[in-house]
Amino acid sequence: MGAIEIDSLSKSYGNVRALDSVSFTVERGELFGLIGPDGAGKTTLFRLLTTLLNADEGSAKVDGFDIRADYLAIRSRVGYMPGRFSLYPDLTVEENLNFFAALFGVTVDESYDLIAPIYKQIEPFRKRRAGKLSGGMKQKLALSCALIHRPSVLFLDEPTTGVDAVSRSEFWDMLAGLKERGITILVSTPYMDEASRCDRIALCNEGHILGIDTPEGIVRGFDKRLYGISARNMFALLERARRVEGVEECYPFGEKHHLVASEEFDIERFKAEFSDVEDFEIVSVAPTIEDMFIKLMKR
Amino acid sequence: MSDIVISVRDLTKRFGDFTAVDRISFDVHRGEIFGFLGANGAGKTTAMRMLCGLSYPTSGSGSVAGYDVRTEGEKIKRHIGYMSQRFSLYNDLTVGENMRLFAGIYGLGAKQTEERTVELLDRLNFSSERNTLVGSLPLGWKQKLSFAIATIHRPEVVFLDEPTGGVDPVTRRQFWELIYEAAEAGTTIFVTTHYMDEAEYCSRVSIMVDGEVRALDTPARLKQQFSAESMDEVFSTLARGAQRGE
Known part of the structure; x- marks a missing residue:
């Protein structure tokens, strides 16, 4: 009981x-x-x-x-x-x-x-x-x-x-x-x-x-690839990243923005496209409870 | 117009023999998102009250939007925007009525009020909801609306006191995008928060401990200075050293 x-x-x-x-x-x-x-x-x-x-x-x-x-x-x-x-x-x-x-x-x-x-x-x-x-x-x-x-x-x-x-x-x-x-x-x-x-x-x-x-267990349920992206101008980066094919979602997450990638997302192509952006970085990140919450809220 | 919107020097507030705010000094520049952090009881609220013209300093000086915090409190109140999670809008008034009320409080005339109402509703894509009761709106909309209303009189600086407390993660982020947008357009943002990830969104962050500003820099440089991975760590390092409780 x-x-x-x-x-x-x-x-x-x-x-x-x-x-x-x-x-x-x-x-x-x-x-x-x-x-x-x-x-x-x-x-x-x-x-x-x-x-x-x-x-x-x-x-x-x-x-x-x-x-x-x-x-x-x-x-x-x-x-x-x-x-x-x-x-x-x-x-x-x-x-x-x-x-x-x-x-x-x-x-x-x-x-x-x-x-x-x-x-x-x-x-x-x-x-x-x-x-x-x-x-x-x-x-x-x-x-x-x-x-x-x-x-x-x-x-x-x-x-x-x-x-x-x-x-x-x-x-x-x-x-x-x-x-x-x-x-x-x-x-x-x-x-x-x-x-x-x-x-x-x-x-x-x-x-x-x-x-x-x-x-x-909650975090394991996050079944998409997740990246952290950053640049000098974070707000401009956010708006631009959202327009890229294969980017399912992009939202602020502390010092980086989190980018949820769909099947079509190609990291090499993404890097090339953002090579002109000052201080641009993209790294793979582990999802958190909050990422999962956002995903579940939008379902 | 000067590039410095808030400037304080040795600003101090004592209550009896208790020094709530102890000689704080800093400048906030136009278009900056200035994060004002501190543990409970560090003196944040008292400092913010002085900056908003609600409380007179015991000593030191300061100016906000060009007005003196010692002598021009009333003028400051008219030239700043203010929003907090605890008090924002009247649920029993409609969207339009709330706008008219706050426009009136900020001293806008009838013509200006109408112009600004139409303009803000249009920008929020919210014109169809003008006669909707605020109480029936989803939280995310209320947040956006309170922020818009805090800027109805086009203030140079907006004070946001824990604007995202208790708000869901999606709405919280949408709200920060509004802040980003306003800052890009030249509005200065002065914001307090308990969410350490939000400290990262600020241009610069100050951290108060025991009435003093103990750290003030960009998030990146603060992390470097304290050899920390995150702002959470920077904050913990400083706040754990606090001598006084709340």
Whole structure:
């Protein structure tokens, strides 16, 4: 039995189909990532699985319990960190933690070993009001509160959005630590580069799942030749490359543009054609999760 | 018209005994895409608020689009464009109404407003959607529209505060192509982002740490200077040395 089993779950708001017949299973102890932009349905899925919303169609089980029939059992065994900071700003760090412990009928001491690696970083500020904490500290407090009752499944909705690259990386290190303790984690993110930190990922967009696999498996599904091209004037290069026969797609990708080649693409001919371009370079590159996402979006 | 659109010298902002921005100095040239990076809490937002005429510096000097950040904040606000992911357009107004609203805020007259509305809608190939509610548009269109509206008064410089946060990879790239296009046409772009691949699209990048500008150069030279493979590595090297939190 998986920790989370989702079967054809759908949810609409008026005319907007936020989640369209989504199915997948998250295994026990897995760190599973939902990767997708705003409007993909990530938050809706979290609300359904944490029993805060009812699905229109389909069913799901969390830790063996049905989200509709057994919602009380689910609420006591999952931890949920919503995308928006939802602790009490007028309570101190310590008071928030004690409050959430009391709600779940536990004490902070009982769970201290579990939250310690995270909570210790903010413990020096335990007398500070939560509203006065920095973004990174709020995030650590929210995670500590979500863990206070030793949940079997942890739901984290975009915990790293708007966070700088270094702090994001540190947050993923914390998640790796929690996974070691056997907690199943479902985490969402709009940052494609975070996919590699997950055991498996689901790429999602506009209420649909585009693909589910390990990060390596997703990338292996990219079945076209991919090149990186660069020149002094990158914008002019982009426009010109797109007009060349055999270029299926060309899009900016950091310091190079990525060029997706079709069957007809001839690299020698391409090189010859661009030999007059200042600082022109073309190299073969390995596809990334983001290349695959772009490919799946355009299908 | 001078070639320098933004110029700051020793710009400083203190809140009590906390120095949020600590003597930053740099110039931004016409048509440049200037990436303004920094860890959370490095002082980016405070610096940007001073440049947009929303906050007065404690000391130091600066000019934006020819106006003094110490004394001409109101003029700066009228002569720059601003767009952020958090606040852009009104969903309950139509495309045309949003344009009229922002044109009015920027002080355009009725005739100019109509001219610019027609011109921008035409360029976006969007004339048929003038009476469509913005809320019903796909995200990609909203992005393009907010960028167009930020330039409705033909500002010399547009400030983009994390314009692509939470946006899908295809739309994110289309948006950067708009930025490229505007820069080619001579509009100066001042942009913040948490996506390190986007730092590569900038003409020059500055990285703030603990209130100071610690690095400022083209992406290529920054990578060379820090012996790094990517801008992500350059950023990490600098940001990990930060003394203060957020």
